[in-house]
Amino acid sequence: MKNLFALTFAAQLCALWPSVSHSADFASYAQQFPLKGKKDFRTALEEGEALLAESTLTPEQRTFVLHRTALHLVRLDDYDRAQIRLDALESHLNAHPDDSMLGKYHWVRGDLAYRLSDSQTAQTHFLKASEFFSRTQDWRMLSHAHRMVANAVAKGSPDLNAIEHITLAKHYAELDNNIPLHNAAFDTEARIYKLFGQLDRALESRQDQLTWLKKQATPDPAMLSATYYGLADIFVDFGDHQAALDGFSQSYRFDAQVNDRLYMGQNQIRIAEQYLQLNDLDAAEKAFERAKALNEEINHKRNLGWAIAGLGRVQLAKADYPQAANFIGQGLALINPDTSRALYLNNLVWYASALSHQNPDQAIEQLTPYFTASATDTMIEAAKVLAFAHQQQQNFKAALTYQTHATALLKQQTEQSRLTRLAAKKRDAELNLETLKVNQLQSGLDEQKRQSRMQSVVLAAAIIVLLNFFLMFYLYHLKKRKVMEKEATVLNQALTLKQQLLADVSHELRTPLTVLKLNIEALQHNLITDPDATYQLMQSRLSMLNTLIADIYELAQADTHSLQLDLQTRPARVLFDELLSGIKPLIEQDDLTLTTDNRLADTDLIVCDSNRMHQIFNNLARNSCHYSNKPGRVSVTIARQESLLVCHFDDSSPGVSDEDLPRLTERLYRCDKSRSRDLGGSGLGLSICQKLTELHQGTLSLSHSELGGLRVTLTLPLNT
Known part of the structure; x- marks a missing residue:
């Protein structure tokens, strides 16, 4: 009865989706759209929908496609359809239980809840997923699950239990020897510490991440770049702009190694901003120019606007207000205020600041609609700019009002900072207790790892002894035979290649050499009326021979697999x-x-x-x-x-x-x-x-x- 219900429900779902003309071949689908790596989610979804419309799928194959299409719907932000698809997957798994797929079902449920900001539900499903992955010893997905639990915990409230799950995420990533996952756990750890106001611990986490990455056999430049970028971002919060400049510069160098133009351009902007803070205006202007060129090359409008507005900020610092307003205005036109609101508001304040010196009416008109009485650096600066603009208009009453706003917001911000520092100190004490728990957990994991390694060594030794016993005799008899076959194969290949090369060369060299020989004899016997033309002909034939020999040599290299590519x-x-x-x-x-x-x-x-x-x-x-x-x-x-x-x-x-x-x-x-x-x-x-x-x-x-x-x-x- 359950089977019938599941199949009926799935069939009804399939009828909801638009028909597609893609090939409904499960093997091709599974191979073409692997779980890991970049993919076209919409194409993958359409292929999966076509497969679900088929009645030839086995229960295992249907489970696979239901899970994969649910995941793709979540990635495409189609949350209503994802919910329906997950209901179908749950019904199908009730009829055809599978621990591994049950874990993945709960993982996608958790991911959907996390994206919908339902942190509690997300935690529940990610923890449930981790139980199933523990049973199947799927270390990769277990690391994913614990990292997402940490994200959900931190998103819901400043709960330091998130750090325990980060420790587990690192542990299972190490068991899976999965460097990207281990690196992602470090990223999440630093971000959570920063979210909790623990900048010292965030900095320590980034430094540990950097040390760990450099110990890898082949450190990934993209990972190193992202780590240096995160490190520099923390230094910005500390107000250490020289250290931040060094961090962003290192990040840029690694981006340049892989020619990642997008992040190269963004790093140049952050580098320029640090130069601005250090009052090195010439260096800031050059960095903004480089950022502008890079973003023009890849046509990235947001970052291009950011870079152009940055050039305006340099002019503003030089008190060239018309040029500053011109540049910042151009930059603002490229920044979308809906998708990049914070960046837009920051530059709008700088734009109004430049206008206030020459056109205060326009400055007030541009900035006033965006002003709110919130205790942020941007709004405090906006209040100061509006106060100055009204003062330029001789409207001292309005100027006093905005100056009062700026003072009140600054006091409010100072009080908030004081309360934040107090909360951070309290959380630091809690974090020390949590660190003890994490250390105990880490000790337990290390002991578990040691025992597991010992068991693996004993088991491997036993297997090796047995294999040696059974295979020694067989290998002894096969050894000479394999060597002889290999030598014969290599020799035959060499002879074949040699014969082919000789045949090619002799065939092609005969005609041009004959022509050269006849012309040389004719020259010797003074039978040529135009020697210069003959010499030109001979030179042409020699060039042809040179080209032919070079081409044959290159083909011979390819045949013998000695032609190397610089990929x-x-x-x-x-x-x-x-x-x-x-x-x-x-x-x-x-x-x-x-x-x-x-x-x-x-x-x-x-x-x-x-x-x-x-x-x-x-x-x-x-x-x-x-x-x-x-x-x-x-x-x-x-x-x-x-x-x-x-x-x-x-x-x-x-x-x-x-x-x-x-x-x-x-x-x-x-x-x-x-x-x-x-x-x-x-x-x-x-x-x-x-x-x-x-x-x-x-x-x-x-x-x-x-x-x-x-x-x-x-x-x-x-x-x-």
């Missing part, structure tokens, strides 16, 4: 713009017209060897120049298809026959041998392109172009 992560759009710029002169000087269409997003990344990509594009461009009628056309289109980059390289007539098309990537193959040699082609360009593409984990395919010539399609994986 780097780069913005795909920027890279392919460079590639297109590189081939444009080559194509246009040969009486061909180049049209390009780069549809990649600025956020798309690709891991590749830039020099080899230039080599691929140059080879394709030369191929089009050699074999297209003049005048002609070359068209290059680059776009993203799911997680792949697809580049179409088309040229105009003449094309190739259906018989020749599949053989164009064969080494030294030419449709018209004599014409190809006259044009300078080695017959290896497409072969090299194919090899280099395969080394980038991509594919190269050939087809007929709509322009009448050849279409070469490159498919490369994007870094998702």
Whole structure:
């Protein structure tokens, strides 16, 4: 009866969702949308919806898809549908219990409650999830669960029990050898301490995090950058702007290592702000200019506005009020007051301050609607600016009113700070008691880890002895046989490669060498009427031979796996713009017209060897120049298809026959041998392109172009 109810409920849910035309293949779905890593949640959700509409899923598969689609709905902020989907998952799990999936069900329930600010419900579900993950010894999810319990506890009220859960999150992340999770636990710990007003402990946590990261075999630059940024942020709260400047500068260096333009730009803004606080206006202006250039490059409007407004603050400090108002006004126009309200208000106050010296009416008009009697630095400064603006208007009564507001708010802020310090001292005493509990917990975890390690060592030793006993005889007999087979394989491969290389070289060198020999003999016997032309012809043939030998050598390197790539992560759009710029002169000087269409997003990344990509594009461009009628056309289109980059390289007539098309990537193959040699082609360009593409984990395919010539399609994986 339960099974029938669950299936009926799930079927009714499926009817609620819009139909999609995606493939309902569970294996493909599970592989295409793994739980970890970046993904397109909406595409993943649509694939899952299509699967749920199928009746061929096993109970385990349906559990998997119900959980995954519920998670994606939460990530897409579609909370009502997520609630319904979780109800369906709960009903299904009642009929088909699974401890691991029950843990994940409670985790998603907790995540939904946390996003809806229901901290108590979130704690309940995360703790329930941790019970199931403990049973299944899923250390990764157990670390996640305890970290989220800490977040929920801290969000609900300043409860120091959150620190216990952070300790457990670190412990289970270490058991799973999961560096990102361990780092995330450190981030949460520092944030919670800062939330509780414990800046000393937050600073200590960040310093411990930094020490821990540097001990890793290969410290992650992005993690180091984020840690230095958090460290600098704490120094800002302390008022130590020189230490904050050093921290933001370190963060910027690590962002530059991975070419993260977004965070490079944001770090430059924070660096500039510290220079402002230190009254180094020239350094501040340069840093704001760098931030402006970086954010213009990636078209990040909020940070661009922040940087431009920062330039205005520099001018304000120099008392250049018209220029200050101009810059800050430009910056404000780029900052959304709804999504970045605090940043908008801060800069609005600076804008009004600049205007108050030259146009007090406009300053009052701009700032008054946003003024509220709240004891914050921004509103205190706003009251002072409004007081000055009214004073400039000779409206002393209004000026006195706002000056009184500023004084009252400052007193209120001072009192709040005093109460906060008292609360922090009280919480510090509580935290000392909590630290004792955490130390006891850590001692217990260390003892548990030691015992677990000892048990693992004993068990591993026993297994090794048994395996040695049973496998020694077998390995003894197989050892020589494997060595001989390996040597034979290597030898056969070497012989095959050698024969192929010799055949290729002898085939291609015969004709140009014959031409050289005949010309040399003719010169010796004075049979040439124009020696200069003959020398030019011989020089051309020698250049062709040099190109041919270099191409054959490069292919030989690829065949023997000795061709190494210098792989780097780069913005795909920027890279392919460079590639297109590189081939444009080559194509246009040969009486061909180049049209390009780069549809990649600025956020798309690709891991590749830039020099080899230039080599691929140059080879394709030369191929089009050699074999297209003049005048002609070359068209290059680059776009993203799911997680792949697809580049179409088309040229105009003449094309190739259906018989020749599949053989164009064969080494030294030419449709018209004599014409190809006259044009300078080695017959290896497409072969090299194919090899280099395969080394980038991509594919190269050939087809007929709509322009009448050849279409070469490159498919490369994007870094998702």
